[in-house]
Amino acid sequence: MAETPKAQQTRAKLLEAAQAEFSEYGLAGARVDRIAERSGVNKQRIYAYFGNKEALFAAVMNKVYAHMSEAVPIPVTEEGLRSYVGEVFDYHRQSDLVRLLAWEGLHYREQPIPDEKEREAYYVHKTDALGLALGVEDAGAAARILISLIGVASWPFIVPQQRRLMLGPGGEAESGWALLRASVVAHGDAVIDSALEGRAA
Missing domain, CATH: 1.10.357.10 (Tetracycline Repressor, domain 2)
Structure with missing residues (x-):
């Protein structure tokens, strides 16, 4: 089932916050609670959307690669x-x-x-x-x-x-x-x- 516009917006916020967090601290040093704070989204939504921190990092990498391919x-x-x-x-x-x-x-x-x-x-x-x-x-x-x-x-x-x-x-x-x-x-x-x-x- 396709995501609602609100869900897409939430996912985009999480990815943007996660990109900043991973860029600053790396995968090992990044903290899910800081990503939640940066994004203004409940921490549980991160696990609901992405499952775990490694999967979130992979999603961030897919995002930045797609951006470079286009740019x-x-x-x-x-x-x-x-x-x-x-x-x-x-x-x-x-x-x-x-x-x-x-x-x-x-x-x-x-x-x-x-x-x-x-x-x-x-x-x-x-x-x-x-x-x-x-x-x-x-x-x-x-x-x-x-x-x-x-x-x-x-x-x-x-x-x-x-x-x-x-x-x-x-x-x-x-x-x-x-x-x-x-x-x-x-x-x-x-x-x-x-x-x-x-x-x-």
Whole structure:
């Protein structure tokens, strides 16, 4: 049975509050009572809607992945792909996705994550699109290129302390961000150029 508009609104409030809580404290450190307080929703509703804290975290991850897919879809042309790294960089400046991913990695380590098959399908789609954009037929090679591009764009946000230590106070100014973005985009272009050269060889 479809949820009522009120139930959808309650679910949305819980997910928004849970995203903030998980981003700040991780899965292990997050507290259901704080999520309830943040959302203004009775704690029992969290269990009624999501079952447990891990399922709630999985729902949050599905939400943020869906948002990124809509905001920064991977292109299927070389020209679009050259813009993609900068767009991913810009997205992460305004998003807590990489922080949530870092917490997820620390929590699950090598263990399967909830909804692993769905997440895997998400990356298969991205890998297929990248292969189409660059004319790379080997799915493994396309996946390695994708990992490189995402890594270049997201690393400064996964380890903000290293970014701060390496770039100093000027790195947080808009001019510093612009220089870092330009460097990230240039390295993304180098990855793409290398892939194209390998295809031509």
